[in-house]
Amino acid sequence: MPKAPTVEDVAALAGVSRQTVSNVLNTPEIVRESTRERVLSAIDELGYRRHAAARRLRLRRSSAIGIRLDPYVGGVSGVVLDRFVHAVTERASERGMRMLVYAARTPEEELARLSELWEGSEIDAAILTGTVQDDPRVRRLDDQGVPFISFGRPWGEDDIADPVHLWVDVDGAAGTKAATEHALTFGPGVAFLGWPAGSGTGDDRERGWREAMHAAGASGARLVAEESVQAALGQIDAALHDGQRLDAIVCASDSLAVGAQIAVSRAGRRIPVIGFDNTPTAEALGFSSIEQHPEDVAAAILDLLMGPTGDVVVPRQVRPGAAHALIVPELVVR
The missing domain is CATH 3.40.50.2300 (Response regulator)
Structure with missing residues (x-):
């Protein structure tokens, strides 16, 4: 069985010291880029892998x-x-x-x-x-x-x-901004269905909707629901019953989007709904959503x-x- 490559082997192939190899592995920011690339190439060529148990003990x-x-x-x-x-x-x-x-x-x-x-x-x-x-x-x-x-x-x-x-x-604001810009292609009445104020994540996602609406000179309803399908369904039901203009709905999560989608379908309306999270549920139900990666x-x-x-x-x-x-x-x- 061939001998596993060592730090010394990497150092010899890269033409650097053992300490430089250690620096590249542990504190790469202190090593010059050209030297770092040379050491990384040597690691790849030799297939070097540090022994985790020995490292923990040492x-x-x-x-x-x-x-x-x-x-x-x-x-x-x-x-x-x-x-x-x-x-x-x-x-x-x-x-x-x-x-x-x-x-x-x-x-x-x-x-x-x-x-x-x-x-x-x-x-x-x-x-x-x-x-x-x-x-x-x-x-x-x-x-x-x-x-x-x-x-x-x-x-x-x-x-x-x-x-x-x-x-x-x-970047939640960037996500909802892109979603709102797409939603505006269906009309200026783009609503945002989000969580109650005070959530950092929720407020950030709402900000993206506001920025896109402001840039387009459009206005739309801000609707609030707790994070549940039933709460979202109730909010959209009420908005439709009140005659609010809903050309599209941008939601702070896929859970809210599911509720919105159900309400829209029950009302016999064709209103695009966009969620956030791109869960398998969004794919199964066929609504657009934001992929977080x-x-x-x-x-x-x-x-x-x-x-x-x-x-x-x-x-x-x-x-x-x-x-x-x-x-x-x-x-x-x-």
């Missing part, structure tokens, strides 16, 4: 990243997060990292679980999901010194120009946590332009 790292598994809710909700967890697990494995999945039903339970995992050296970092305005988890993890990155902005804690934390998010979110999260080619979590200076990634979603027209 560096006293767990080589694991913690992420909460949300309670099962069924229906349309949760599909995007499920795709994200699968994607980040696959991509972490490619880097020699493991995902440690834990259950928690409340922010307090999650914080307690993360504290145990961090103090027990079972994780090197955590990924937060479902961030909200003034998220209590953010400050607590800061106080405990737990490295983390969030899928979703820690709303109210920082912004793009003055960053405090690492985060990756989907959670696989791209997963890749960006690991890049920020570990560097573009790193295989360990490394401390990262949080500065404008290097602490965040906004993934541009895609309108899927049906």
Whole structure:
């Protein structure tokens, strides 16, 4: 059996020191680009892969990243997060990292679980999901010194120009803006069916609709419903009964879009409905929706946590332009 390539083999082929190879693997940002490319080419040519168990023992790292598994809710909700967890697990494995999945039903339970995992050296970092305005988890993890990155902005804690934390998010406003621009081709009366004010994600998606409507000089109804098919159905039923002009409906989620679609069908109307999440339900029912690309979110999260080619979590200076990634979603027209 041929001998597995070593760091020394990579260094010899690339014409660099062993330390330079280590830097490329762990802190690539400090290595000159031409040198980094030469080392990466040598790694590919030799098929080098670090032994994860030996690395954990040597560096006293767990080589694991913690992420909460949300309670099962069924229906349309949760599909995007499920795709994200699968994607980040696959991509972490490619880097020699493991995902440690834990259950928690409340922010307090999650914080307690993360504290145990961090103090027990079972994780090197955590990924937060479902961030909200003034998220209590953010400050607590800061106080405990737990490295983390969030899928979703820690709303109210920082912004793009003055960053405090690492985060990756989907540009919801860009998604609903594209959806509204498409919806306006059916007429100026484009309604937005969203969540009650105060949700960072919901407000961001509403902003995209407002920007597109303002640019077109159009006006449309803003309708509000809790995140359920039945609530959305009731709102659209009422709007149709009141005689509101609905040339098209842009929704903050596919769950709301399903309710809107049912209401429109029951009324015998042909009104285009556009959702957000591009779930299998949107495809099955045949309405347009915004694809978030959670696989791209997963890749960006690991890049920020570990560097573009790193295989360990490394401390990262949080500065404008290097602490965040906004993934541009895609309108899927049906």
